Amino acid sequence: MKIQLAAVLLTVLVTQGFSLTCHDCNSLRGNCALNTTIECNRTIHSTCRSISVNTVIGASESNYLISGCGGCFGIVTFNSGLISHYVHTTCCSSNLCNDDVKPDIENSTLNGLECYSCYAVTEIGCNATTDKVKCRGQQDRCIHTSGHSTGVDPRTFVMKGCASDFLCRNPGALGLFRYEASAGFYCCKDGLCNLESRNFTRSTTPGPSTTSTASPSQLSSPLIMAVLLVFLRLVL
Incomplete structure (x- = not known):
């Protein structure tokens, strides 16, 4: 017992x-x-x-x-x-x-970084605009990425804007938003540094751990x- x-x-x-x-x-x-x-x-x-x-x-x-x-x-x-x-x-x-x-x-506090911004289905469409967006909070990188969406209506995409360092170090995180960076992925730290398309790379500058x-x-x-x-x- x-x-x-x-x-x-x-x-x-x-x-x-x-x-x-x-x-x-x-x-x-x-x-x-x-x-x-x-x-x-x-x-x-x-x-x-x-x-x-x-x-x-x-x-x-x-x-x-x-x-x-x-x-x-x-x-x-x-x-x-x-x-x-x-x-x-x-x-x-x-x-x-x-x-x-x-x-x-x-x-929502602006952090002083400004990046080119766009959302289009082709690189030509994205390059046709020079719109800018002011980054806030932990968005300490500019990003330029292209590929295809994986949602209910798959299509190509090109995006520019502000991004967090974690996203720049982990391109697969775009999958959280139904995107796959199959054509290009580039992050940079300087203001307005994301105008042109670059080769497929991760963040080019060190960021916080x-x-x-x-x-x-x-x-x-x-x-x-x-x-x-x-x-x-x-x-x-």
């Missing part, structure tokens, strides 16, 4: 030690009721996660919240003037600690779907 009781107690302790309870939510309305939880295996996900997504297309804006198990990749932000995307993840390691139920507000514990490829499936749903909500 004592041996059986010890075995039960050991099982409970081991299970508790390797499990983590997190709030689980997917909300297109930008709020979570915190009435659903999920059990995570600590050997796979050691933290609870909250993800705030903000998408602006023209005059329309939408927020999306995701919470559950997973790692963090910090802030991914891009602004072409017409279209801007902002994704922020926060993580914590105790049970039900991801109770942040409000959309994260992007830092990141505390990211996960890459977008490790967590993109639910998040990509979330951004796609936000996009459809804005354009339909």
Whole structure:
């Protein structure tokens, strides 16, 4: 009997030690009721996660919240003037600690950097404009990228604008916004340095280190779907 009781107690302790309870939510309305939880295996996900997504297309804006198990990749932000995307993840390691139920507000403080901006389907169309956009918050790089979209209506794209250092160091993060930089990807730190198309490179200047514990490829499936749903909500 004592041996059986010890075995039960050991099982409970081991299970508790390797499990983590997190709030689980997917909300297109930008709020979570915190009435659903999920059990995570600590050997796979050691933290609870909250993800705030903000998408602006023209005059329309939408927020999306995701919470559950997973790692963090910090802030991914891009602004072409017409279209801007902002994704922020926060993580914590105790049970039900991801109770942040409000959309994260992007830092709107201008940081002094200015970049050429455009969104077009061809390089010629993008080069036909010399529009500019003022960068804000963690958008400390100018970006010039081209490739194809991976959404419900695939097409080529060329984008210029402001971007965060994490996006510049991880071109695959464009997948969060349904883009694949298959033709070109260039980031630079000086003002208005993104006028011309460059070869496929990552950021050419060093930036601040990141505390990211996960890459977008490790967590993109639910998040990509979330951004796609936000996009459809804005354009339909």
